[in-house]
Amino acid sequence: MGERILDVNNLEINFHTYAGDVKAIRDVSFHLDKGETLAIVGESGSGKSVTTKSLMGLLANNARVVGGSIMYHDEDILKKSEKQMQDIRGKDIAMIFQDPMTSLDPTMKIGRQIAEPLMKHKNVEKKKALAQALEILKLVGIDHAEERINEYPHQFSGGQRQRIVIAIALVCYPEILIADEPTTALDVTIQAQILDLMKELQQKIETSIIFITHDLGVVAGMADRVAVMYAGQIIEYGSVDEIFYNPQHPYTWGLLNSMPTLNSTDLQAIPGTPPDLLDPPKGDPFAARNPYAMKIDEKEKPPFFKVSETHFASTWLLHPDAPKITPPDEIVRRKKIFKKMQANVN
Amino acid sequence: MAEEKYNLQPDSFEPLGHDQEQEIESEKIAAPSLTFSQDAWRRLKKNKGAVISLFIILIMVIVSFGSTPFINHSELVKSNPEYANLPAKVPGIDINGLNGKMKVGGEWTDVYKENGIKDSVHFTLGTDYLGHSLAQRIIYGTKISLTVAIVATLFDLLIGVSYGIVSGWKGGRTDNVMQRIIEIISSIPNLIIVVLMLIVFKPGMTSIILALAISEWTTMARMIRAETLSLKTEEYVLAARTLGESTGKIAWKHLVPNVSSIIIIQTMYTIPSAIFFEAFLSFIGIGISAPQTSLGVLLNDGQKNFQFLPYQMWYPAIVLVILMIAFNLLGDGLRDAFDPRTRR
Amino acid sequence: MKKYLLKRVLYMVLTLFLVATITFFLMKLMPGTPYSNQEKMTPQQIKIMNQQYGLDKPIWMQYVIYIFGMVHGDLGTSFQFSNQPVSYLISSRIGASAQLGVQAMLFGVILGIIVGSVAAIYRNTWVDTTATVLSIIGKSVPNFVLAVLLQYYISLKLGWFPIADWEGFSYTILPTIALGVGPLAETARFIRTGMVDVLNSDYIELARAKGMNKFGIIYHHALRNSLIPLVTLIGPYTVALMTGSMVIENIFSIPGIGEQYVKSIQTNDYPTIMGVTMLFCFGLVLIILITDIIYGIIDPRIRLTGNED
Numbered sequence: 001m002g003e004r005i006l007d008v009n010n011l012e013i014n015f016h017t018y019a020g021d022v023k024a025i026r027d028v029s030f031h032l033d034k035g036e037t038l039a040i041v042g043e044s045g046s047g048k049s050v051t052t053k054s055l056m057g058l059l060a061n062n063a064r065v066v067g068g069s070i071m072y073h074d075e076d077i078l079k080k081s082e083k084q085m086q087d088i089r090g091k092d093i094a095m096i097f098q099d100p101m102t103s104l105d106p107t108m109k110i111g112r113q114i115a116e117p118l119m120k121h122k123n124v125e126k127k128k129a130l131a132q133a134l135e136i137l138k139l140v141g142i143d144h145a146e147e148r149i150n151e152y153p154h155q156f157s158g159g160q161r162q163r164i165v166i167a168i169a170l171v172c173y174p175e176i177l178i179a180d181e182p183t184t185a186l187d188v189t190i191q192a193q194i195l196d197l198m199k200e201l202q203q204k205i206e207t208s209i210i211f212i213t214h215d216l217g218v219v220a221g222m223a224d225r226v227a228v229m230y231a232g233q234i235i236e237y238g239s240v241d242e243i244f245y246n247p248q249h250p251y252t253w254g255l256l257n258s259m260p261t262l263n264s265t266d267l268q269a270i271p272g273t274p275p276d277l278l279d280p281p282k283g284d285p286f287a288a289r290n291p292y293a294m295k296i297d298e299k300e301k302p303p304f305f306k307v308s309e310t311h312f313a314s315t316w317l318l319h320p321d322a323p324k325i326t327p328p329d330e331i332v333r334r335k336k337i338f339k340k341m342q343a344n345v346n
Numbered sequence: 347m348a349e350e351k352y353n354l355q356p357d358s359f360e361p362l363g364h365d366q367e368q369e370i371e372s373e374k375i376a377a378p379s380l381t382f383s384q385d386a387w388r389r390l391k392k393n394k395g396a397v398i399s400l401f402i403i404l405i406m407v408i409v410s411f412g413s414t415p416f417i418n419h420s421e422l423v424k425s426n427p428e429y430a431n432l433p434a435k436v437p438g439i440d441i442n443g444l445n446g447k448m449k450v451g452g453e454w455t456d457v458y459k460e461n462g463i464k465d466s467v468h469f470t471l472g473t474d475y476l477g478h479s480l481a482q483r484i485i486y487g488t489k490i491s492l493t494v495a496i497v498a499t500l501f502d503l504l505i506g507v508s509y510g511i512v513s514g515w516k517g518g519r520t521d522n523v524m525q526r527i528i529e530i531i532s533s534i535p536n537l538i539i540v541v542l543m544l545i546v547f548k549p550g551m552t553s554i555i556l557a558l559a560i561s562e563w564t565t566m567a568r569m570i571r572a573e574t575l576s577l578k579t580e581e582y583v584l585a586a587r588t589l590g591e592s593t594g595k596i597a598w599k600h601l602v603p604n605v606s607s608i609i610i611i612q613t614m615y616t617i618p619s620a621i622f623f624e625a626f627l628s629f630i631g632i633g634i635s636a637p638q639t640s641l642g643v644l645l646n647d648g649q650k651n652f653q654f655l656p657y658q659m660w661y662p663a664i665v666l667v668i669l670m671i672a673f674n675l676l677g678d679g680l681r682d683a684f685d686p687r688t689r690r
Numbered sequence: 691m692k693k694y695l696l697k698r699v700l701y702m703v704l705t706l707f708l709v710a711t712i713t714f715f716l717m718k719l720m721p722g723t724p725y726s727n728q729e730k731m732t733p734q735q736i737k738i739m740n741q742q743y744g745l746d747k748p749i750w751m752q753y754v755i756y757i758f759g760m761v762h763g764d765l766g767t768s769f770q771f772s773n774q775p776v777s778y779l780i781s782s783r784i785g786a787s788a789q790l791g792v793q794a795m796l797f798g799v800i801l802g803i804i805v806g807s808v809a810a811i812y813r814n815t816w817v818d819t820t821a822t823v824l825s826i827i828g829k830s831v832p833n834f835v836l837a838v839l840l841q842y843y844i845s846l847k848l849g850w851f852p853i854a855d856w857e858g859f860s861y862t863i864l865p866t867i868a869l870g871v872g873p874l875a876e877t878a879r880f881i882r883t884g885m886v887d888v889l890n891s892d893y894i895e896l897a898r899a900k901g902m903n904k905f906g907i908i909y910h911h912a913l914r915n916s917l918i919p920l921v922t923l924i925g926p927y928t929v930a931l932m933t934g935s936m937v938i939e940n941i942f943s944i945p946g947i948g949e950q951y952v953k954s955i956q957t958n959d960y961p962t963i964m965g966v967t968m969l970f971c972f973g974l975v976l977i978i979l980i981t982d983i984i985y986g987i988i989d990p991r992i993r994l995t996g997n998e999d
Contacts, residue, residue, distance in 0.1 A: 058898055083903075090901035097899075102892040105911050106991055107918065116910075117900045152990035168900065295360050530705045533975045537933045538709075538967050541955060545963070546716050622832055629834050630937050630952050649838050649941075653846065663835045670830035678826075 002034030005175060005208060006055070011068035013050055013059070022277045024050045024063070026232045032176065037202065037209040039219040039240075041255065042229035045274060048212045051229075052178045054078070055210070056095055057085035072176075091121040094169035098181040100161035104153035110164050111137075111149035117172050133171065139204070140167045141197060159190035163197065173205050180212045195222055216259045220244060225310070228252050231274050231285035238311030245338035248305075248313035251286045253331050268328070284316065292317060292325050386607070389683040396679020399672035406669060410489035417482045472657055474647060483639050484662055488669070490640040494554055495620035499613055501559030502566060507609060509563070510570025511601065515578065515593075521571075528564050536561040540623065544632050554633055558620050566612050573605050607684035614677035618670045625666060641666045698982070702975045709971045710760060710964075714753055717960045760968065766961035768954075776965035779950060784969075786856050787939070787946035791931045793862060794869035798927070801870075802877025803917065809878065810885035810916075811908060821878060828875030834937040837868035841941060854943040865942045869934045873927045880923060884916035891915075921985045925978040932970050 013025035025047045032038050040048045053059050055070060057077065070077040072093075080088070089095075094117075097103040105113060114136060115129035124132065130149070137145040140163040153161060162182060169177055179198065183191040195218065202209055211222055219226055220240065227237040228251065236249040247253055254270035272289035275281050281288065287297035296302075296316050305318035316322055326332070390396055447454045472480050513524040543557035577583055577600065586596050621641070627633030628642025629649070636643065641662050648659025740746045744755060759766065765776035809821035844864060845853040852861045888894060889912055897907045935948030943949075947966055954962035 056899060058895065086901045086903055088901070089899055095896075095899040097892055097896060099892060103896045105893040105897070105915065107914050107989065108911070116897075116902065120901055120906070154991050165896070168896070526701075529701065530708060533702075533705050533971070533978060534709055535929045535932055535970055535974050537929065537936075538970055541951075541963075542713060542716050542967070545955065545958075546719055618830070625832055626834065626933070626937060629832075630940065632952075632955055645835065652838055652842055656842070659835075659838065663839075666835070667827075667831050670832075671826055674826055674830055 002036070004031055005034050005073060006032040007069075007071040008051075008055075009069050009071070011051065011054065011070065012066040013047075013054060014064050014066050015060070016062045016064065017278075020278050023280055024232050024277060025054070026280065028068070028229075028232070028234055030227050030234060030237065032208050032210060034175075034208055035202075035206060036224040037211055037222055039211045039213060039223035039226045040229055041213060041216055041219055041226060043214055043274065045277075046229040047232040048229050049180055052095070052180055052210060052212055055176075055178060056089055056093060057082070058089075058095075087121070090117040090169075090174070091172045092174055093176045093178065094172065094174035095178040095180065096162075096165050096169050096182045099185045100158055100165050101185065103165055104161060106153055109150050109152060110156070114149075114164065114167050114171055117168065121172050133167070136167045136171045137164070139201070140164070140170075142167075158186055159193060162186060162190075162194055166194075166197065166201070170201060170205055170207070174207055176210065177202075177207045178210045178212070181214070182211075183218060184213070184215070191218070198222070216244075216255055228255065231280065232277055233285060233314070235286065235315070236313040238307065238313075241338070241341065242308065242311040245334045245341065246307070246311070247331060247334070248307055248311075248318060249286075249315045250290045250292050250317070250327075252313075253327055254289075256334065257328055257330050268330075284314075294322065386680075386683040390679055393679040393682065395675045396683075399675040399679070402668060402672040403676065406488060406665075406672075407492065410485050410492060413482075413485045413489065417486050472661075474644075474658055475651065480644075480658065480661055483644060484641075484665055487639040487641045487644050487662065488665060490551065490634065490638070491621055491624055491642070491666075491669075494551060494558070494624045494634075494640070495617045498555045498558035498562070498620045499616045501555065502563045502616055503609060503613060505559065506563040506566025506612075507570050507605070510567040511574050511597070511605070513567070514571040514574025515597070515601075517575070517578070525571075528567060532564045532568075536623075540627065541632065544627065549627075549632055549635060550638075551634060554624055554627060558623055562616055562619065566609075566616070569608050569612060570605055573608055574601060577601060577604055607680075611677060611681045611684060614673060614680055618673035618677075621666070621669060621673070641669075695983075698979055702979060705975055706968065706971060707757075710757060710968060711753075713964050713967050714756055717964060718749055718752075756964075765965035765968070768962045769957075769959045776961050779962060780947065780965055780969055783945055783947050783950055786944050787935055787948060790862060790865055790869065790935060790939070790944065790946060791928075793866040794931055794934075795873060795924075795927060796870075797866050798870035798873030799877050799920070802874045803881050803920070805874070806878040806881025807885055807908070807913065807916075809882045810889060810912075811904075813882075813886055818882075821882070825875040825878040825882075828871045829879070831871070833868050833872055833934045834941065836871060837865070837938050837941045840864045840868055854941075856942075856944045856946075861942075865938050865944060868941075869931060869938050872930050872934065873923075876923065876927070877920065880920060881916055884919060885912055888912045888915045918985070918989045921981050921988070924981045925974065928974055928977045932973070 008031065009029050011025050011028045012023075015022040015024050028047070028051060030038065030040075040051065042048050050059070050063070054063075054065060055077065057080070059065070065078055068078075072088075077085070077088070104110065111130050111133050114133035115124075115126065118124045118129040118132055119126060122129075134145055134149055137149055142148055142160060142163055148156075153164070156164065162185075166182075177198075182198070183194050186194060198209065199222065201207075209222075211219070213219060223240050225237065226240050226243040227234050228243065228249065229235070230251050236243065236247065236252050238246075243252065244256070247256060251270070254268070257268040258270060270289055275285050275288065281298070282301070283299050284290070284293070284297040284302055287293040290297065294316055300316075302314045302316045302319075304312040304314050306312055307318070317325065327335075447456050474480055474483060509524065509528075513521045539561040540554075540557040543560065544553055547553035547556070580600075583596060583600050586600065591599075624633060624640060625642035625645060628635070628640050629646045631646065634640045634643055636647075644662035645659060645666070648655075648662060652659045737746070744752060747755070756766065763777060765780070768774050768776055768779055805821050805825070809818045812818055841853060841864060845851050851864050855861055894907060894911060897911050902910070932948070935946060936952050937948070938944070939946040939949035940952055947969065950962065951966045953959070954966065
């Protein structure tokens with residue numbers, strides 16, 4: 001993989017509420033290399049969106065970064081002023097939002113909306129910016145772009161609008177593209193089109209993507225690496241094959257188990273609800289929902305155990321003293337495939 | 347390795363063994379759930395402005411209506427020329443303007459002494475040009491203004507709510523015709539309806555009430571209709587219909603609770619607007635007039651002598667403004683309490 | 691679009707016709723004769739006067755004559771003001787009222803937009819609190835009370851502006867303020883709520899993600915989106931200004947329509963009452979039509995299809 005462009009270290013973010021401080025992000029570390037796609041997976045409230053908003057410097061007013069650093073090209077984003085962040089946003093780091101129906105300004109022609117970042121960051125005059133907007137509009141696959149550039153958002157369908165949002169994000173050829181559940185609000189058929197478009201553009205524009213989703217199915221075809229988040233922490237990360245076929249954390253098992261595959265006969269839901277982050281549990285946050293939980297899980301937070309050079313998981317099950325347990329059938333099946341894959345490589 | 351710092355016990359890796367009950371426990375909701383109106387009330391109580399306003403309104407209502415046995419109209423229309431145009435005098439307070447003194451030709455002079463009025467006589471808010479106690483007239487006037495506003499609002503509510511529900515619930519042609527009627531009525535300025543009504547009937551309380559009710563109900567009807575229309579297509583109402591519940595029962599169980607918040611909020615906005623209209627009409631002399639008393643009449647009286655006896659307009663104006671502010675704040679508070687989405 | 695316009699204009703005519711009819715028959719229901727000095731008049735004189743004003747004809751005929759005249763711009767003759775045609779009375783007074791109305795509307799709306807936006811941008815700070823308190827007070831102090839206070843303290847005591855009359859721009863300032871404070875408070879509240887909504891919307895978040903600065907976001911995105919719905923308030927403001935003009939013109943002795951209306955009501959001058967009533971209705975209906983059309987043009991989401999329900 002290419003050079004490392006983003007390095008998040010021990011990030012901690014609290015939200016101040018009337019009930020107390022919600023510890024939304026607890027000791028999160030990950031990195032991003034040039035040209036790769038990192039997927040951050042987790043259920044709602046696990047802190048994935050908060051993490052990416054902190055990368056953009058777009059945290060809500062009541063959010064406080066309590067610790068850690070976000071190194072972007074050896075500079076800490078968290079130490080930058082709002083003014084400096086404005087120069088990074090949209091130019092070096094761009095973002096695609098979840099709901100294309102509400103993320104476009106209803107009263108502004110889409111051409112102008114796409115051209116805006118160019119005018120802001122590259123000092124391009126309006127006419128030239130609109131010409132470039134037209135180019136990118138063609139690139140994201142809007143037909144009759146010459147006419148449609150003068151239309152308003154409500155004249156486009158949901159899928160088309162998400163293409164326009166992508167065009168806005170990519171118009172300055174950013175180094176990092178953050179996609180926050182970009183397909184969740186779309187029809188399944190459109191989802192695939194948008195994912196294909198993103199992959200295709202990633203090649204053309206040579207951007208790295210951080211892909212936020214709760215849907216593991218979307219991840220498989222998209223990502224190079226996967227980080228699984230639970231209750232404000234990353235609990236397992238590795239290459240996409242390692243996470244899909246050699247998962248180690250019981251929560252990852254649960255996620256994979258609840259995902260429909262060709263072979264699955266019934267879907268297993270993960271029982272219970274995530275812990276209250278106002279007062280997060282001392283040990284492993286997943287312990288209360290974990291059928292394999294051990295006494296140590298309630299007392300101590302597990303460290304990251306190394307599975308391979310690229311694969312780490314935070315579960316006491318990987319401790320040498322831990323008893324051997326048998327994972328669910330589906331996981332056993334996946335691990336078999338993983339062994340075959342490795343045998344082929346060797 | 348890093349494990350050294352962990353406090354591992356021999357039994358650390360024994361299974362925890364969750365049982366089913368525990369899980370069910372964790373899914374229970376901790377706080378008791380509140381009904382919609384309880385929740386709204388709880389939110390309203392947090393809004394200081396609204397709570398204070400509610401108190402002010404209650405006090406004004408209690409004082410003005412509770413004064414009925416003590417202040418009667420026949421007493422108020424008798425003139426006492428010897429006490430005419432006296433400034434405020436509150437025993438025990440020695441602040442110019444409240445001690446019976448008034449600026450006459452740039453000098454503070456004790457008007458009570460000049461007119462040879464006995465020491466025992468004092469008027470808390472002074473007197474008007476006929477020698478009536480201004481305090482008594484203001485209390486009586488507030489009662490009339492509030493009566494006009496409240497009764498007009500009740501009429502307005504009655505017409506507007508039933509019109510809106512029928513129009514929204516029936517739908518189709520009925521709705522269409524009823525909406526066109528509203529459209530036409532609401533493109534006539536309220537003022538004109540009121541003025542025409544006042545010309546035809548004799549100016550007075552009843553005609554003001556009627557005029558206000560007739561001109562103000564369209565807003566209420568429109569809001570109720572819109573809400574009814576959207577409720578009608580709401581899943582739970584559809585479900586109730588599919589289950590064969592009668593229309594009347596659906597309306598009572600689903601429509602009334604949902605519409606009631608709109609009614610309450612709209613009422614709180616209609617009352618101050620009615621108070622304003624009464625004052626306005628009486629002020630320009632086509633509403634309630636002279637021997638009668640209302641806040642508008644008092645303002646009209648006070649305005650004539652404002653240059654020389656400013657207190658005669660200031661006091662009723664302050665009462666009117668406080669009343670309006672209180673109703674507006676309470677209305678805002680109720681709107682925010684009933685619709686958490688608008689709260690910020 | 692054309693069909694929609696035609697439909698709207700038809701409704702407008704129908705509304706005006708209905709108002710004219712209702713007004714006419716209400717006036718006929720009124721007790722007494724309209725002559726100010728009728729005690730001194732002999733029955734013979736009253737009969738002559740009735741003939742002169744066409745009051746001797748049967749009511750249906752008077753009605754036909756009235757409607758026919760109105761279509762041709764003839765609103766009848768005033769009973770009170772030296773037998774002037776009502777249309778002349780109106781046209782000689784409309785200038786002052788229109789100027790006052792437009793000035794008050796501009797004053798209120800422009801200042802209201804500024805106050806409301808500033809409050810929304812600095813929401814939940816002392817700026818917001820101050821703006822909210824002021825707009826509640828502005829909404830709650832009746833304009834006629836404010837007018838009397840302004841006239842006394844600013845003109846009489848401080849001598850900054852003329853006390854009354856209508857002879858130049860300085861004469862218009864206090865009436866404009868008194869009349870404009872209501873729309874100002876209403877606009878400020880409306881813009882604040884709208885802008886807070888807009889500022890919390892996804893497209894503002896996207897604009898921030900584009901790297902736009904605060905000013906750019908507010909100027910290019912937030913302001914436009916929160917201003918558009920303000921157009922719908924111009925109709926209600928017109929009503930408020932018409933109402934207000936009756937009392938403000940009176941207090942400041944401005945020779946306008948509102949002052950005329952009050953005088954006509956107090957003197958039972960039916961033709962003038964009817965004339966001004968029709969004028970107010972016509973003005974309001976026209977302004978509502980115009981603002982609806984403007985709204986359709988400036989808000990790309992609204993399409994003028996004719997079924998806005």
